[in-house]
Amino acid sequence: MISSRVHIVRIIFWIFLQIIIxxxxxxxxxxxxxxxxxxxILLPLNINRxxxxxxxxxxxxxxxxxEGTGGIFAASTxxxxxxxxxxxRISFGLAYEQMTIKFHEESFLQKLSYASLMVLTHxxxxxxxxxxxxxxxxMILEKTLxxxxxxVILIMLIFNxxxxxx
Amino acid sequence: xxxxxNFIVKNKNGFTFLFLFVLSIILTxxxxxxQKNKYINFANGVTGSFFTLKSSIDDYFExxxxxxxxxxxxxxxxxxxxxxxxxxxxxxxxxxxxxANTHFNVIKSKIISNNYRKNYNYLLLNKGLKDSIKVDMxxxxxxxxxxxxxxxxxxxxxxxPLLNKDxxxxxxxxxxxxxxxxxxxxxxxxxxxxxxIPRSANPQKGDxxxxxxxxxxxxxxxxxGYIEKFQLNQNxxxxxxxxxxxxxFTSLSKAYVINNEHLKxxxxxxxxxxxxx
Numbered sequence: 001m002i003s004s005r006v007h008i009v010r011i012i013f014w015i016f017l018q019i020i021i022x023x024x025x026x027x028x029x030x031x032x033x034x035x036x037x038x039x040x041i042l043l044p045l046n047i048n049r050x051x052x053x054x055x056x057x058x059x060x061x062x063x064x065x066x067e068g069t070g071g072i073f074a075a076s077t078x079x080x081x082x083x084x085x086x087x088x089r090i091s092f093g094l095a096y097e098q099m100t101i102k103f104h105e106e107s108f109l110q111k112l113s114y115a116s117l118m119v120l121t122h123x124x125x126x127x128x129x130x131x132x133x134x135x136x137x138x139m140i141l142e143k144t145l146x147x148x149x150x151x152v153i154l155i156m157l158i159f160n161x162x163x164x165x166x
Numbered sequence: 167x168x169x170x171x172n173f174i175v176k177n178k179n180g181f182t183f184l185f186l187f188v189l190s191i192i193l194t195x196x197x198x199x200x201q202k203n204k205y206i207n208f209a210n211g212v213t214g215s216f217f218t219l220k221s222s223i224d225d226y227f228e229x230x231x232x233x234x235x236x237x238x239x240x241x242x243x244x245x246x247x248x249x250x251x252x253x254x255x256x257x258x259x260x261x262x263x264x265x266a267n268t269h270f271n272v273i274k275s276k277i278i279s280n281n282y283r284k285n286y287n288y289l290l291l292n293k294g295l296k297d298s299i300k301v302d303m304x305x306x307x308x309x310x311x312x313x314x315x316x317x318x319x320x321x322x323x324x325x326x327p328l329l330n331k332d333x334x335x336x337x338x339x340x341x342x343x344x345x346x347x348x349x350x351x352x353x354x355x356x357x358x359x360x361x362x363i364p365r366s367a368n369p370q371k372g373d374x375x376x377x378x379x380x381x382x383x384x385x386x387x388x389x390x391g392y393i394e395k396f397q398l399n400q401n402x403x404x405x406x407x408x409x410x411x412x413x414x415f416t417s418l419s420k421a422y423v424i425n426n427e428h429l430k431x432x433x434x435x436x437x438x439x440x441x442x443x
Contacts, residue, residue: 020220053182061193071191078186
C-alpha cells in the first residue's frame with residue numbers, strides 16, 4: 001500500500017515539475033527535457049497491464065492539457081507503455097523473465113539500454129505526431145536525436161542520484 | 167457470440183491500448199482543426215487559473231526587462247504623437263482627422279502561457295468574452311505583431327501566433343508596398359518567411375516588413391520584422407524572403423488585442439457575397 005502511494009506522489013511530482021519548469025527549457029533551441037516519463041519507466045514490473053495503460057494515458061493527457069496539444073503526449077506515453085515489456089526483455093533478459101529485477105542493482109549498460117529505448121521511442125512518436133506530417137522527416141529525426149540524447153543523459157543522472165540515496 | 171467475447175477477453179490488453187491510442191489520436195486531429203477544439207480546450211478554467219498563478223510569479227523576474235520594453239514603446243509613441251499633432255495642426259482645414267483609422271481600438275492584456283518550441287504553437291491571454299474579446303481579433307505586443315485570437319472562453323483567449331504553421335498573414339514591404347503572405351516554416355522562433363513577393367519588388371536586406379492593408383484583422387503598418395535574406399525562385403518569378411521577427415517570441419508578456427469595429431459588418435458582406443454566388 002505504501003509503495004503505491006509513493007508511485008502516485010512520484011507521478012504527480014513529475015507532472016508538475018514538467019508543466020511548471022521543464023516545459024520552459026529549450027536548450028540550444030532544440031532540446032527539451034521530458035522527464036515526466038520517469039514514473040512510467042519506474043512503475044513496478046508486475047503491475048496490471050490495463051491499469052498501466054490507463055496510468056500512462058492519464059500522465060500523457062495531463063501534459064497535453066497544459067500544453068494545448070490535443071493528444072500527442074498521451075499517444076507517446078501509451079506507445080512506451082505498450083512496448084515496455086519488450087524493452088525490459090531486451091535490456092534485462094533473464095532477470096525480467098523471472099521478475100527479479102532490482103533496478104538500482106542492475107548494471108549501467110542494462111539501465112542505459114532500457115532508458116534509451118524508452119526515451120527514443122517516446123520522442124519519435126511525440127515529434128512525428130507534433131509535426132503532423134511526414135514532409136519534414138529530417139527535422140523530426142534531428143529533434144528526436146538531440147532531444148533524446150539529452151533526455152537519456154538526464155535520466156541516467158537521476159537514476160544514479162536515486163541509487164545514491166538508498 | 168461466445169467466441170467473440172472470448173476473443174475480446176483474451177486480448178483485453180491490446181484492446182485497452184488500441185482504444186486509448188485511438189482516443190489520443192482523435193484528440194490530436196481535433197486540436198488541428200480550427201474552432202472545433204472543444205473537447206480539451208486549452209483556454210479553460212483549470213489550466214487558465216493555473217497559468218494565471220504561474221505568470222503572477224514569473225512576472226517578478228521579468229520586471230526590469232518589461233519596464234525597458236514599455237519605456238521604449240512610450241518613447242516611440244510619444245514621437246509618433248508629436249509628429250501627428252504637427253500634421254493635424256498644419257492640416258486643420260483638410261480632412262485629415264476624418265481619414266484616420268478610428269475603427270480600430272485596443273484592449274490591453276497579458277500573455278499567461280507562451281509556447282514557441284512546437285510546429286503548432288498557441289498562446290493564452292488572461293482576457294476573454296467578459297472583456298469583449300472575440301474570435302479573429304488581432305494581437306500585437308509593444309514590438310510588433312503577435313497573432314490572431316482563435317478561441318475564447320469566459321476569462322481566457324487562445325491565440326494562434328505567427329509561430330504556427332497554420333497561420334498566414336498578409337504582409338508587405340514598407341518601402342515598395344509589394345505584399346505577400348507571411349508563413350512560418352517551423353524552425354527558429356526568431357525567423358519567419360514571406361512568400362509570393364513578385365520579382366519587381368526588388369527587396370533589400372534590412373527593409374522593414376509591416377502588416378498589409380488587405381486584412382480585416384490588423385490595421386495597415388504594424389511592424390512585423392526586417393528582411394534578413396531573400397532568394398528569387400527563377401521558375402515562378404517570386405521571392406522567398408527570410409524575415410527576422412521584430413518580436414522576441416521567447417519572452418512575450420504584455421499584449422494588446424486589436425478590436426476592428428467594422429469586422430462584423432465586413433464579414434457579413436463577405437458571407438452575403440459567398441451566398442449570392
